[in-house]
Amino acid sequence: MMRRKLVVGNWKMHGSTAGNRVLLEKIVNGVRDYRNADYVVCVPYPYLYQAQSLLQGSNVMWGAQNLCATKDGALTGAVSPAMLVDFGCTHVLVGHSERRLQFHETDDTAAARFHAAQEAGLIPILCMGESREERDSDWTEFIVGRQLDSVMRRYGVEVLRRAVLAYEPLWAVGSDNPATPDQAEEVHQFIRNRIARCDPEIARQVRILYGGSLTAANAAAMFAMPNVDGGLVGRASIKAEEFIGICRAAN
Ligand code: 13P
Numbered sequence: 001m002m003r004r005k006l007v008v009g010n011w012k013m014h015g016s017t018a019g020n021r022v023l024l025e026k027i028v029n030g031v032r033d034y035r036n037a038d039y040v041v042c043v044p045y046p047y048l049y050q051a052q053s054l055l056q057g058s059n060v061m062w063g064a065q066n067l068c069a070t071k072d073g074a075l076t077g078a079v080s081p082a083m084l085v086d087f088g089c090t091h092v093l094v095g096h097s098e099r100r101l102q103f104h105e106t107d108d109t110a111a112a113r114f115h116a117a118q119e120a121g122l123i124p125i126l127c128m129g130e131s132r133e134e135r136d137s138d139w140t141e142f143i144v145g146r147q148l149d150s151v152m153r154r155y156g157v158e159v160l161r162r163a164v165l166a167y168e169p170l171w172a173v174g175s176d177n178p179a180t181p182d183q184a185e186e187v188h189q190f191i192r193n194r195i196a197r198c199d200p201e202i203a204r205q206v207r208i209l210y211g212g213s214l215t216a217a218n219a220a221a222m223f224a225m226p227n228v229d230g231g232l233v234g235r236a237s238i239k240a241e242e243f244i245g246i247c248r249a250a251n
Pocket residue numbers: 010096168172173174175211212213214232233234235236
């Protein structure tokens with residue numbers, strides 16, 4: 001089965017209205033003719049309206065980097081799933097390692113956000129990955145399996161029909177040390193096999209992205225792996241040429 005490739009840019013806490021305009025216009029023009037893959041940019045909340053204004057009608061979708069699991073209420077500083085839908089978001093990151101490490105996010109809270117996103121009609125992108133120490137201790141499958149199970153156990157394998165998975169080894173995120181294509185493929189295969197034990201058909205169709213030091217130069221080799229269905233891109237997503245190069249590799 002041919003899964004359509006997906007490239008997701010995660011701007012993290014970068015941007016300004018002036019800079020975003022230039023970047024988004026370049027991306028729209030750069031990927032206009034790349035019709036064989038899908039593209040998303042996940043921008044900081046304050047720029048969702050700008051992303052909507054500049055991207056609607058293009059073949060680039062937009063989303064957020066987090067969301068609150070609660071519908072509404074007295075939750076100072078939080079952003080609800082419906083608000084993201086209101087601004088035209090299609091996707092939202094859930095459980096990114098930076099949320100887990102710096103904002104005390106757990107498997108439980110990530111699973112709750114995943115579910116809330118789907119209930120609102122958004123496609124959650126569940127981020128998983130092990131630390132350097134965990135890999136060195138041979139715990140990669142244990143950690144990634146636990147992160148995947150946190151959603152599958154609670155909500156069932158069916159929810160993976162309308163979701164994206166992302167393998168982002170922590171040691172490759174924000175470093176200059178991407179996983180090798182073989183290292184990524186091995187974990188992606190593990191993830192797909194684990195899903196296949198519950199439902200082979202869902203396992204075949206779910207897209208599993210790789211993230212961690214992806215660049216225009218290394219993306220093609222990564223995307224050539226049979227179980228790597230695209231990329232989740234940090235630093236290279238805020239440089240137009242780099243991001244467009246990664247999208248070209250996916251296309
Ligand atoms: P880098 O591409 O900057 O390593 O970041 C990856 C990432 O965390 C995307 O979510």
